[in-house]
Amino acid sequence: MKYAIIDVGSNSLHLTVYEISGVHFKTLFRTKVMAGLAGYVEDGMMTANGIQAAESALLGFKKTLESLSIENVSVFATASLRNIDNSQETVELLNQKTGFNIEVIDGNEEALMSYRGAMMDLHIESGAFIDIGGASTEIISFENGNILETHSRRIGALSLYKKCVTKILPNQKAIESMAKLVDSELLSLHDCTFDSRTPLVCVGGTARTVLKLAIKEFDLPDECRQVTAKQVDVLLQRFLSGDKKIIKTLLRTVPDRIHTLVPGLFILDRIMHLYQSKEIVVSKYGVREGFLCSRIIQS
Numbered sequence: 472m473k474y475a476i477i478d479v480g481s482n483s484l485h486l487t488v489y490e491i492s493g494v495h496f497k498t499l500f501r502t503k504v505m506a507g508l509a510g511y512v513e514d515g516m517m518t519a520n521g522i523q524a525a526e527s528a529l530l531g532f533k534k535t536l537e538s539l540s541i542e543n544v545s546v547f548a549t550a551s552l553r554n555i556d557n558s559q560e561t562v563e564l565l566n567q568k569t570g571f572n573i574e575v576i577d578g579n580e581e582a583l584m585s586y587r588g589a590m591m592d593l594h595i596e597s598g599a600f601i602d603i604g605g606a607s608t609e610i611i612s613f614e615n616g617n618i619l620e621t622h623s624r625r626i627g628a629l630s631l632y633k634k635c636v637t638k639i640l641p642n643q644k645a646i647e648s649m650a651k652l653v654d655s656e657l658l659s660l661h662d663c664t665f666d667s668r669t670p671l672v673c674v675g676g677t678a679r680t681v682l683k684l685a686i687k688e689f690d691l692p693d694e695c696r697q698v699t700a701k702q703v704d705v706l707l708q709r710f711l712s713g714d715k716k717i718i719k720t721l722l723r724t725v726p727d728r729i730h731t732l733v734p735g736l737f738i739l740d741r742i743m744h745l746y747q748s749k750e751i752v753v754s755k756y757g758v759r760e761g762f763l764c765s766r767i768i769q770s
Contacts, residue, residue: 481605578623
């Protein structure tokens, strides 16, 4: 059976088509639209332009699915529609305009789905896990295959960029603003125990971009999935110092991440140090695969 999952994220909307056989699946097709929905939020409300951007992307996906004759579709939204004051009105309007039935999942459920998807790929027993999205970051600590803590914070790569950065790349004032905001969000987790945990398992666009850059900058094997803590620190410092070489590498590798990579990397680096992780491991699966297995396959 062919099944499509649409993920309405704060930075990008993703369409992935899977072939399901029993409790197993394989990815057949994937595409995305960098709509940047978090950038359309004003005074806590999704603007008409933001709703139009989401509608356009969803209708484009619908046309693609119709051309592929795929009728089995699930659509879910994360912080993009969860963290806005007009969430219900926006969802109802998008459902009416597109014919989809969008489910908004809460932060803890998103964290658990992302973690489940990642573990289907990596099978790591102990460590910490993060999913840095456009407008939220999900954090999990786990040991011997058991989840110890789950947290969701209203801070992400695109929302941090919007709040702190006025140009494409952050200047010193923006760096100080990002540090203050990230520390405020993370250190307010009074019930979170940042014990030493390694590796730090990562999913999401920021983590995938960091991996791609590390492979190029440190001559790592193409199939590499790990980046050391020191290498993450070096990448961040190169960006913060305005290193033109690393900026050119980013533009050649993942140009659509030029404005959100540094804020996302800032969040990643901070959490990595809080957990004293020696390395990050990037999973090829995440929330969409977790959703698929939790809601559709139910394996």
